[in-house]
Amino acid sequence: xxxxxxxxPAVIAAEENLLIDFQFLLQELISSKNVSRTxxxxxxxxxxxxxxxxxxAEANPTVKTMARLAHAMGERIDISRKKEEKLEARQPRPRxxxxxxxxxxxxxxxxxxxxxx
Amino acid sequence: xTGPQKxxxxxxxxxxxxxxxxxxxxxxxxxAYDQVIQGTxxxxxxxxxxxxxxxxxxxxxxxxxxxxxxxxxxxxxxxPDGKGGKVAIWAFKSWQWRLYGTIMHVAASRCFVxxxxxxxxxxxxxxxxLMKAAADELAALAEYKPEPx
Numbered sequence: 001x002x003x004x005x006x007x008x009p010a011v012i013a014a015e016e017n018l019l020i021d022f023q024f025l026l027q028e029l030i031s032s033k034n035v036s037r038t039x040x041x042x043x044x045x046x047x048x049x050x051x052x053x054x055x056x057a058e059a060n061p062t063v064k065t066m067a068r069l070a071h072a073m074g075e076r077i078d079i080s081r082k083k084e085e086k087l088e089a090r091q092p093r094p095r096x097x098x099x100x101x102x103x104x105x106x107x108x109x110x111x112x113x114x115x116x117x
Numbered sequence: 118x119t120g121p122q123k124x125x126x127x128x129x130x131x132x133x134x135x136x137x138x139x140x141x142x143x144x145x146x147x148x149a150y151d152q153v154i155q156g157t158x159x160x161x162x163x164x165x166x167x168x169x170x171x172x173x174x175x176x177x178x179x180x181x182x183x184x185x186x187x188x189x190x191x192x193x194x195x196x197p198d199g200k201g202g203k204v205a206i207w208a209f210k211s212w213q214w215r216l217y218g219t220i221m222h223v224a225a226s227r228c229f230v231x232x233x234x235x236x237x238x239x240x241x242x243x244x245x246x247l248m249k250a251a252a253d254e255l256a257a258l259a260e261y262k263p264e265p266x
Contacts, residue, residue: 007158007159012163012166013162016163017170020166020167020170023189024185027184027186028183031182052188055187055189057167057188057211057212
């Protein structure tokens with residue numbers, strides 16, 4: 001029997017947030033450099049339809065396409081790392097640290113959570 | 118003599134808050150949004166991740182329009198408000214899911230007020246009937262101000 005793939009919401013959030021970071025960055029470059037999508041598509045050697053698709057929620061551009069688009073805008077993408085806040089809560093308890101109980105009790109800020117109900 | 122008191126967007130559900138804005142939803146829009154937030158299927162989780170980032174951008178960035186492309190947040194159409202003005206309908210979009218509303222000032226803050234959701238968008242075009250219903254509800258709010266001509 002085929003086993004159903006388990007979906008981990010944290011993995012999905014990590015994947016989608018990186019995609020959104022790239023989309024925000026690219027749109028910001030388009031806005032600030034006053035370049036049209038038609039021009040960008042041409043500069044990057046992509047069709048206009050493909051470029052539009054890259055801005056959609058369903059997009060999954062390759063790292064090479066991301067680099068190509070940044071290059072077409074005269075920019076370079078740097079990859080850097082940042083600890084996920086939720087993971088920090090799993091680290092060993094530090095000495096003499098006030099307020100750690102809050103973290104241990106899960107009263108930590110979730111990276112992209114906000115207000116609610 | 119005063120007429121019947123108008124409904125206020127301030128009584129709508131506050132779903133996101135930041136230094137530059139807020140997002141509030143009517144009860145029906147909130148119920149549809151809650152389904153996404155609580156959803157345990159892959160598409161709901163993806164929608165949630167996208168919508169939260171878009172809301173965050175809208176609420177934290179004064180120049181949100183520089184980073185939110187039309188694929189994420191778009192002014193769809195204007196509708197007559199029945200008083201000589203027009204309501205501009207905007208939509209947050211993610212994975213074939215649209216939240217219709219408008220931008221107004223609520224409790225001294227720029228606010229996206231969402232009143233309708235198209236959760237089963239089968240085509241690329243926005244649902245005109247749903248947008249019209251959203252516009253009617255928005256035009257009846259105390260905070261509503263017609264779009265400048």
